[in-house]
Amino acid sequence: MRQHVVRIALGLVVVALFAGYAAKFYRVDFVTRFDHLLYDTRLRLTAPGGIDDRIVILDIDERSLATPELGRWPWGRDVQARLVRKLFEKYGVALVAFDVVNGERDRSSGLPVLERLATGELKDVREFQAPLERVRPRLDHDGEFAAAIKGRPVVLGFYFTNPETEANGTLPAAVLDDSVFRGRGVQFARYTGFGANLPEFQAAALAAGHFTPLVDEDGIIRRVPMLAEFKGQYYEPLSLAVFRALTGAAPVEVNVGDTGSRLRKTYTVVGDAVNLSSRVEGLTKEYGAPIIVGQATREAVTGIVFRELDRVRVKGKDEPVAIFEPIGPENEVGRERVEELKLWGQALKLYRARSWDQAELILFNLQRLYPRVPLYSLYADRVARYRHESPGPGWDGVTSFETK
Numbered sequence: 001m002r003q004h005v006v007r008i009a010l011g012l013v014v015v016a017l018f019a020g021y022a023a024k025f026y027r028v029d030f031v032t033r034f035d036h037l038l039y040d041t042r043l044r045l046t047a048p049g050g051i052d053d054r055i056v057i058l059d060i061d062e063r064s065l066a067t068p069e070l071g072r073w074p075w076g077r078d079v080q081a082r083l084v085r086k087l088f089e090k091y092g093v094a095l096v097a098f099d100v101v102n103g104e105r106d107r108s109s110g111l112p113v114l115e116r117l118a119t120g121e122l123k124d125v126r127e128f129q130a131p132l133e134r135v136r137p138r139l140d141h142d143g144e145f146a147a148a149i150k151g152r153p154v155v156l157g158f159y160f161t162n163p164e165t166e167a168n169g170t171l172p173a174a175v176l177d178d179s180v181f182r183g184r185g186v187q188f189a190r191y192t193g194f195g196a197n198l199p200e201f202q203a204a205a206l207a208a209g210h211f212t213p214l215v216d217e218d219g220i221i222r223r224v225p226m227l228a229e230f231k232g233q234y235y236e237p238l239s240l241a242v243f244r245a246l247t248g249a250a251p252v253e254v255n256v257g258d259t260g261s262r263l264r265k266t267y268t269v270v271g272d273a274v275n276l277s278s279r280v281e282g283l284t285k286e287y288g289a290p291i292i293v294g295q296a297t298r299e300a301v302t303g304i305v306f307r308e309l310d311r312v313r314v315k316g317k318d319e320p321v322a323i324f325e326p327i328g329p330e331n332e333v334g335r336e337r338v339e340e341l342k343l344w345g346q347a348l349k350l351y352r353a354r355s356w357d358q359a360e361l362i363l364f365n366l367q368r369l370y371p372r373v374p375l376y377s378l379y380a381d382r383v384a385r386y387r388h389e390s391p392g393p394g395w396d397g398v399t400s401f402e403t404k
Contacts, residue, residue, distance in 0.1 A: 077106040077145035084148040094290030095153040097242050099211050102197050103169040109139040150204035157238045160191035160212040169196030172208040174233035189225040209241030246291050279314035288374030289325040298324045305333045313400040320398040352397035356387045
């Protein structure tokens with residue numbers, strides 16, 4: 001009996017120690033280190049290996065810093081504008097995200113000095129005023145950068161701090177306000193200052209997200225808060241802003257909050273819209289499209305040309321959803337591309353009507369004219385399969401996916 005009493009007492013002491021640690025009455029260094037070790041080990045064992053070829057990081061290296069044509073560091077906004085245009089126009093990227101802040105004016109061109117002269121001692125000199133007006137657009141590097149990102153899928157970055165005196169630049173619109181969490185007792189990373197981008201950059205960008213890390217006791221960064229609070233407003237991180245921009249996630253109702261124990265909490269978002277967005281994002285490789293959006297986003301966005309890809313039934317959903325690929329702004333899509341999309345629309349209509357011969361003929365021409373578009377090969381293979389193996393009388397033209 002005495003042995004049982006000793007064991008129970010020791011067990012209660014251990015439980016009390018961990019309960020006090022979980023309640024944050026005190027810190028036990030070896031428990032904290034062990035907790036971090038378990039977390040790091042789990043990530044190393046479960047994280048997918050290899051390189052995702054859909055993502056490219058443009059890093060500032062010694063070679064680029066030593067290139068005279070780029071100028072001294074920090075590079076002027078004209079250099080960044082050329083980089084943005086080249087990424088979209090030459091390499092056809094789906095999205096560009098900046099994890100740096102452009103919060104100060106670019107004065108490297110000397111335009112502010114010339115403008116002071118134009119409004120001061122040389123304001124009546126036409127020989128000075130007229131040339132200045134002609135070259136002003138080329139010298140306005142901030143304006144050039146704003147024009148380069150406007151109308152393109154560009155996501156900017158900013159950061160939060162706790163010095164209350166720091167408030168540089170313009171924050172994007174908050175994703176949530178304090179009414180959502182009022183009275184729920186949910187704890188968030190709270191900040192009193194920020195460093196953000198110039199207002200014209202923020203207005204021109206598609207979105208923006210913070211990259212404010214949470215640093216653990218051992219000095220290692222393991223997380224960035226999924227929601228950061230500033231003056232009762234809640235802001236998303238850069239990673240989530242990029243994800244929503246790529247997947248076209250429209251404003252929807254979801255459940256948010258902490259999951260886990262008091263020893264290890266994780267802030268997460270759950271809901272039907274979250275699951276659907278995740279499934280739709282996973283279809284990008286299947287259809288060879290860098291960005292796929294749903295019907296709700298397609299209807300909410302104006303001024304953009306879309307290509308309908310399919311109607312799909314994803315895992316966990318009974319109702320089919322239409323999916324689309326954004327092609328580009330209406331005023332930038334050329335006549336040849338418009339004709340291509342018309343042909344594709346005819347092929348898709350014939351495919352859904354089971355007119356295999358006519359659909360195959362149009363798809364053959366599309367493959368011949370645009371061999372680098374995998375969508376046309378995908379449907380040509382489907383037509384060939386259905387010609388020999390009928391999809392059945394109940395087929396509704398919907399493609400079902402059973403995997404996540």
